[in-house]
Amino acid sequence: MKINILNQSIINFHGDIIIVNLFEGIKSPGGATNAVNKALDGMVTKLIKNKEITGKLGECVVLHTFGKIKPDKVLIVGLGKSSEFGLEQIRKASGAAAKQAKKTKSKKVGTVVHGAGIGGLEPGAAAQALIEGTLLALYEFKKYKKPEENGIKELYIVESDKSKIKVLQKGIESGKILAESQNIARDLINEPSNNLTPKKLDQGIKAIIKNAGLEKIIEYQCLNKTDIKKLKMGALISVAQGSDNEPKFIILRIKNSKKPLVCLIGKTVTFDTGGISLKPPANMGLMKGDMSGGAAVIGTTLALAKAKTKLNLMTIIPAVENMPSAKASRPGDVVRAMNNKTIEIISTDAEGRMTLADAICYAEKKKAKIIIDIATLTGGCIIALGDIAGAVMGNNQKLIDNLLSVSKETGEKFWQLPLFEEYKEQIKSDVADIKNSGGRKASAITAGLFLQSFVNNSKWLHIDIAGKEIAEKESFYTPKGGTGFSVRTLFEFLWRLDKKSF
Ligand code: BES
Ligand code: MN
Ligand code: ZN
Numbered sequence: 001m002k003i004n005i006l007n008q009s010i011i012n013f014h015g016d017i018i019i020v021n022l023f024e025g026i027k028s029p030g031g032a033t034n035a036v037n038k039a040l041d042g043m044v045t046k047l048i049k050n051k052e053i054t055g056k057l058g059e060c061v062v063l064h065t066f067g068k069i070k071p072d073k074v075l076i077v078g079l080g081k082s083s084e085f086g087l088e089q090i091r092k093a094s095g096a097a098a099k100q101a102k103k104t105k106s107k108k109v110g111t112v113v114h115g116a117g118i119g120g121l122e123p124g125a126a127a128q129a130l131i132e133g134t135l136l137a138l139y140e141f142k143k144y145k146k147p148e149e150n151g152i153k154e155l156y157i158v159e160s161d162k163s164k165i166k167v168l169q170k171g172i173e174s175g176k177i178l179a180e181s182q183n184i185a186r187d188l189i190n191e192p193s194n195n196l197t198p199k200k201l202d203q204g205i206k207a208i209i210k211n212a213g214l215e216k217i218i219e220y221q222c223l224n225k226t227d228i229k230k231l232k233m234g235a236l237i238s239v240a241q242g243s244d245n246e247p248k249f250i251i252l253r254i255k256n257s258k259k260p261l262v263c264l265i266g267k268t269v270t271f272d273t274g275g276i277s278l279k280p281p282a283n284m285g286l287m288k289g290d291m292s293g294g295a296a297v298i299g300t301t302l303a304l305a306k307a308k309t310k311l312n313l314m315t316i317i318p319a320v321e322n323m324p325s326a327k328a329s330r331p332g333d334v335v336r337a338m339n340n341k342t343i344e345i346i347s348t349d350a351e352g353r354m355t356l357a358d359a360i361c362y363a364e365k366k367k368a369k370i371i372i373d374i375a376t377l378t379g380g381c382i383i384a385l386g387d388i389a390g391a392v393m394g395n396n397q398k399l400i401d402n403l404l405s406v407s408k409e410t411g412e413k414f415w416q417l418p419l420f421e422e423y424k425e426q427i428k429s430d431v432a433d434i435k436n437s438g439g440r441k442a443s444a445i446t447a448g449l450f451l452q453s454f455v456n457n458s459k460w461l462h463i464d465i466a467g468k469e470i471a472e473k474e475s476f477y478t479p480k481g482g483t484g485f486s487v488r489t490l491f492e493f494l495w496r497l498d499k500k501s502f
Pocket of ligand 2: 348
């Protein structure tokens with residue numbers, strides 16, 4: 001889909017459909033919606049009176065224009081209550097409108113920037129949210145299905161006020177970068193695990209970087225099993241050893257030696273059977289999404305590179321497959337992580353933290369000043385926060401506060417869980433320095449504390465996104481399947497961290 005900007009009145013747009021908007025409870029609309037109303041002899045006010053249009057968030061009503069104005073159809077999308085209006089409402093309304101416009105078989109679509117006029121939001125941010133909502137809503141994973149040819153071909157952002165064009169253009173650019181990067185993360189999550197082994201992920205990321213023309217900006221390195229063993233990553237190896245698909249420790253690097261090193265780590269278990277502590281069969285297929293932390297940091301890194309970040313960034317993708325076999329680790333085994341700490345394996349299904357422990361050791365060895373890990377780590381995170389919000393923990397309250405405040409704008413929800421000392425009792429081992437499971441109570445927290453025990457000098461954030469990585473039902477701009485949850489928030493968090501604009 002091509003995206004363009006036009007400086008003209010939307011009423012005169014040459015195309016199949018125009019999208020205008022309406023706040024809930026408004027009796028006589030203003031702006032472009034009013035212009036449509038006038039051109040259609042008061043049709044809109046009449047429909048409002050009849051309660052056929054209410055302006056409820058995401059409501060879509062399509063009117064035919066019968067030649068009264070240039071475009072064939074008008075789509076009026078509801079923006080919800082003006083008192084609740086913000087960037088997230090723009091994403092939701094734009095997503096709903098884009099899907100509806102596609103259903104009407106429209107190829108050439110024109111839209112006003114919701115929120116940039118009467119809504120009173122900053123026009124650039126509004127345009128960005130509009131593009132995000134649109135591109136995220138229209139995403140489909142059709143790789144293994146017969147393709148259908150019925151998409152929107154061209155989207156025009158139509159703005160009559162010339163002074164806004166430049167900021168809108170910038171917003172559109174940012175929106176494209178973020179939505180496209182998030183959609184790449186979704187592609188990786190949706191890819192079945194037979195086609196996304198650690199080795200195929202290695203090849204895949206290389207191809208993604210090349211296709212985006214970012215080879216000069218993102219340095220690529222992939223350590224194989226022998227390298228990983230040499231580095232003494234015994235915790236990571238203990239997970240990988242049950243699978244014939246060998247582990248890969250992938251490192252993406254955006255270098256800026258003048259800046260402190262920031263390390264992103266994403267849990268990348270390409271499939272999690274649980275290992276010898278085998279998971280029950282129901283819904284095990286969802287465990288193809290157990291690499292969503294990795295997908296999130298890949299998407300974030302791509303977006304940062306495209307936006308020309310000045311950060312000194314290292315992105316670590318410790319890719320393994322967790323399989324039961326004659327070579328697999330057993331409950332009761334004791335292994336040694338890269339920093340010499342010994343770990344008693346209580347459950348081979350608590351594998352994510354094993355891979356992250358060694359990745360954190362690696363980041364510490366590289367003298368990272370800030371480490372952020374993100375993972376589909378615990379069922380406990382789903383029990384606590386459902387499929388709505390991610391859990392955030394860490395050793396630096398300022399970083400946590402910053403992440404929470406950024407997430408209010410990106411529309412992705414997060415909530416802090418406490419790393420109280422008292423919980424540490426649960427992961428004390430009789431035979432080793434620590435054990436990999438603290439049982440069912442507060443399991444998202446004990447997993448966080450397990451990871452914290454591998455952090456030495458860095459400021460550290462831990463984000464558990466279990467349950468948020470795959471959507472079981474479609475909503476405004478989130479189709480079923482891989483969500484790419486966290487890409488937008490991580491990007492914005494790191495962007496502001498670099499600009500020190502918190
Ligand atoms: N990948 C799972 C967590 C998960 C569960 C993510 C459901 C998404 C949906 C993780 O590896 C796991 O199995 N965690 C166990 C650990 C337990 C055995 C200590 C859990 O939380 O139940
Ligand atoms: Mn597991
Ligand atoms: Zn897992």
